[in-house]
Amino acid sequence: MPEEEPTAASSDPAVLLAEMAKKVITSLAELDMPVSAEVRAALRVVPRHLFLPGVPLERAYTLDAIVLKRDETGVSISSVSAPTVIAAMLDQLQVKPGHRILEIGSGGYNASLLQELVGDTGQVVSVDIDPDVVARARQSLTAAGYPDVTVRCADGEFGVTDLAPFDRIIVTVGAWDLPPAWSEQLAEGGRLVVPLRMRGLTRSIVFERENGHLADRGYELCGFVPMQGIGERRERLVSLHGEDIRLRLDDDQQADADGLRAALTTPRAEAWSGTTVGKNTRFDGLHLWLSMALPDFGLLAATKEARKRGLVAHSWGLGIPTALDGASFAYLTFRATSTARERFEFGAYGHGPDAERIAQRMVSHVRSWDGTSLNARITAYPAGTPDEQLPAGALVLNKRRARITISWPDRVDTR
Numbered sequence: 001m002p003e004e005e006p007t008a009a010s011s012d013p014a015v016l017l018a019e020m021a022k023k024v025i026t027s028l029a030e031l032d033m034p035v036s037a038e039v040r041a042a043l044r045v046v047p048r049h050l051f052l053p054g055v056p057l058e059r060a061y062t063l064d065a066i067v068l069k070r071d072e073t074g075v076s077i078s079s080v081s082a083p084t085v086i087a088a089m090l091d092q093l094q095v096k097p098g099h100r101i102l103e104i105g106s107g108g109y110n111a112s113l114l115q116e117l118v119g120d121t122g123q124v125v126s127v128d129i130d131p132d133v134v135a136r137a138r139q140s141l142t143a144a145g146y147p148d149v150t151v152r153c154a155d156g157e158f159g160v161t162d163l164a165p166f167d168r169i170i171v172t173v174g175a176w177d178l179p180p181a182w183s184e185q186l187a188e189g190g191r192l193v194v195p196l197r198m199r200g201l202t203r204s205i206v207f208e209r210e211n212g213h214l215a216d217r218g219y220e221l222c223g224f225v226p227m228q229g230i231g232e233r234r235e236r237l238v239s240l241h242g243e244d245i246r247l248r249l250d251d252d253q254q255a256d257a258d259g260l261r262a263a264l265t266t267p268r269a270e271a272w273s274g275t276t277v278g279k280n281t282r283f284d285g286l287h288l289w290l291s292m293a294l295p296d297f298g299l300l301a302a303t304k305e306a307r308k309r310g311l312v313a314h315s316w317g318l319g320i321p322t323a324l325d326g327a328s329f330a331y332l333t334f335r336a337t338s339t340a341r342e343r344f345e346f347g348a349y350g351h352g353p354d355a356e357r358i359a360q361r362m363v364s365h366v367r368s369w370d371g372t373s374l375n376a377r378i379t380a381y382p383a384g385t386p387d388e389q390l391p392a393g394a395l396v397l398n399k400r401r402a403r404i405t406i407s408w409p410d411r412v413d414t415r
Contacts, residue, residue, distance in 0.1 A: 016061040042116035051109035104156035105173035108137035177399040200250040214380040244306040248299040259327025263352030271359035272347040273366040285373030296324035328352025330359040
């Protein structure tokens with residue numbers, strides 16, 4: 001049956017829910033990410049506003065992530081994710097009726113969608129380390145008609161041993177590492193979906209066990225509040241211009257803070273790659289490629305005010321890929337190739353004493369990008385796995401509990 005067209009704008013939750021579901025499905029289809037009929041049906045049923053206490057009704061049904069709690073520094077530590085991200089991850093999870101599901105990072109809304117997917121014969125277990133989040137999730141789930149979801153207050157690092165194994169595990173907080181419990185508590189043939197942070201870039205990765213490690217079965221761009229508890233590892237922020245321009249560093253990346261602050265005040269150098277993309281073309285694969293190709297890498301986080309004042313050229317929400325070299329840096333940029341603005345050329349803006357050289361270095365890596373966004377292979381091995389057992393030529397990120405390898409096996413490495 002064709003989907004019904006919502007009527008005029010309304011404050012009726014049923015109308016707002018139908019409108020939201022339609023927008024989610026359309027938005028993901030435009031990104032070539034079709035959503036299964038089962039996920040579409042669940043989106044049309046669960047009343048999202050019941051999981052957002054104190055949020056205006058119309059706001060509850062927008063396509064934005066909504067922050068519910070911040071820590072003492074203002075960093076978001078609890079939110080209800082954007083419904084497009086939720087739908088995409090549920091589609092990655094491939095839930096079937098009767099499945100036993102573990103959700104790490106609660107809130108209630110995603111758990112209620114999972115309960116719709118597993119049906120009366122399945123089980124959903126949701127765990128969160130924050131007692132406030134757990135209490136709110138329990139109350140919201142009951143109000144929305146999903147009292148059978150099991151909600152526990154515990155550190156998701158350890159899973160839920162007494163209820164394992166699980167057919168599916170979904171992590172709804174940003175994870176820097178892959179704790180062994182998540183793999184150990186997967187049933188045979190199980191699937192883990194986790195927003196994994198790698199050098200500051202987060203990808204929602206589908207993992208399945210394969211010969212003693214976790215092999216990816218695809219991934220998508222996403223962003224999440226960071227995981228708390230024993231497995232927590234926040235990014236490091238280096239201020240380059242107060243709160244308006246900051247450099248985000250992850251893993252073991254280092255930066256000369258004083259030198260980079262001084263560099264920002266110097267005239268910029270430009271370098272252009274000749275590599276172009278069409279309007280509305282995905283290029284998040286370029287960001288991943290640069291993060292792995294550049295030995296010293298960070299993300300430049302700038303406010304719109306900083307851009308308006310001409311301090312930087314862009315203020316992308318997820319951060320601007322940036323090459324670091326002592327007291328110099330260069331960040332990714334682009335320009336329209338014509339007044340029609342149908343195609344855009346990538347380049348780099350450099351600052352500091354070696355601005356031209358580092359900008360040219362970034363541009364050389366842009367040229368070596370193969371133009372794709374989803375063809376990297378991301379594999380997780382237990383910590384301590386010998387180098388000779390890892391894929392040849394892969395970049396290796398050493399976490400506390402795992403060794404993550406990223407490679408492009410279908411291309412010639414020109415780094």
